[in-house]
Amino acid sequence: MEGDKMAEDVQSQKHEQERRDFLSRCLGGAIACGAAAVTAGSAMSQATAATPETSGGTVPAIPGYDWSKHHWAFGVDATKCIGCLRCVEACKKENNVNADAHHFRTWVERYVYLEGEDNPHVDSQHDPVNIEASGSEGEYRFANRYGDEKVEKAFFVPKLCNHCTHPACVQVCPTGATYKTEDGVVVIDHTYCIGCQYCVQACPYGARFFDERRHVTDKCTWCYHRITKGLQPACVEVCPTGARIFGDRADKQSTISQFIQNNRVYVLKPETGNAPNVFYVGTDKDVT
Template sequence: MIRAIEKEISQDRRAFIKKVLGGTIAGSLLLVIPAGAVDLTGIPEQIPGMRGDTAPFITKKKFAFIVDITRCIGCGSCCVADKNEYKVPDGMYRTWVERYVIDDEDNVYVDSPNGGLDGYQEPREDIPHPTRDTFFVPKLCNMCEHPSCVQVCPVGATYQTEDGFVLVDSKRCVACGYCVQACPYSVRFINPETKTADKCTWCYHRVRKGLLPACVNVCPVQARKFGDLNDKDSEVYNILHQPHVVSVLKPGMGNKPALHYVGLRREVV
């Protein structure tokens, strides 16, 4: 009996020493490698004036996202970048690209196999009539000024920051799914890994570091644009303040999206 207790104590001692050693080594490493502070000096600032702003909220900026439908080629690069950035589970989509085909009888055919993740390599050949028009429509969070998801969240886990981002606090979310039902744009899903609501954040973590959202960064044809509407030199300001065909999705919902579309057709929902 006593021997057994002694054995237990000596085992405990060994475990204790191991932990102390481990802690010491880890602690020393932390002194050498600055934790969390990624060195960005080599990466140019993509959103002017962001790195000087260290306040909790970026109140002096008004962000907007613009998708130019006339430019999108449906390559799916944005979807790949997004999936890699967030490890989005298969079958769930923070962003996706839709393919619209309109025939000469005015029938509208839409598809988005695997959310456009694989790109649209082949044309649709199952359309019975001659094709009149085709285009691609990338979709993502609309970052509404009056977001339905924030309104309905029973615990305030989905919230709107002062700088206009609609985000989800995964430590508060109960995953009731009410926001999923309430979003008119179906950009939300319940992440099966975290068991919380999830959606596109316009890469808030990148924006705070002066970097463009991952999808904007990789778009080879600049169909996705992101910037500050208070900066009169920004591309988004110029697009929204010049005579362009610009609209938002489902304006009748009254959500006032901050996501705008250039060249939006009436067929797009």
């Protein structure tokens, strides 16, 4: 995949430099107190995690693209989502995601409040009932599972990686294989990932999964290979209702800037301190 290749190229330069720096430090005698230094460094970095995690300086070799000039962000207008799941299908195809019910870079949740009940019934395309309705794990559909029951309120919520400003996944990655680019996208260098899945645990949104075919972690990249060529992410491209909005916040007139400016937007699980960059309109108290 082209997006992955880009992340790997940028990261390999970075790792090479880090390796050299690190080895020269070791030669200087630092190895004797390496453990203490790393421990202390870790503790300090944990304490100062308020600063954004970025890769710092190494510019990717993408023709005609300068990542310092962009600040990507994503918007979801849940009031427009009709749960057609074309986004899920497009994402799977575009990014060669495993075609089963356990690996998703993006998914859609359905919230249904039945009359007389306080809590919503929540499901997504991976629910066995929905898989039975679609006929296969590689086909995505919401079953009409509530039949004749009286529905008080119902809505869909598209989900994806939040590309947080303070990503917990980046914080915990032991090798730096996952990192935040200058333009605000959290990506993974699949050639450097050791597959420990600490990042999968750390993500509060369940946005990461382990790709058993390549033995590495995977997640949404906002289709980095497309956006750096001026295209939209695949899910945004195929959404028939415009529920998904993507753009550059560096451009005040962009759709996403206008979306954030003209709406009261929310982010998911703000209490985690991760500061997500997917902004929602039309969600509900039970959406987490």
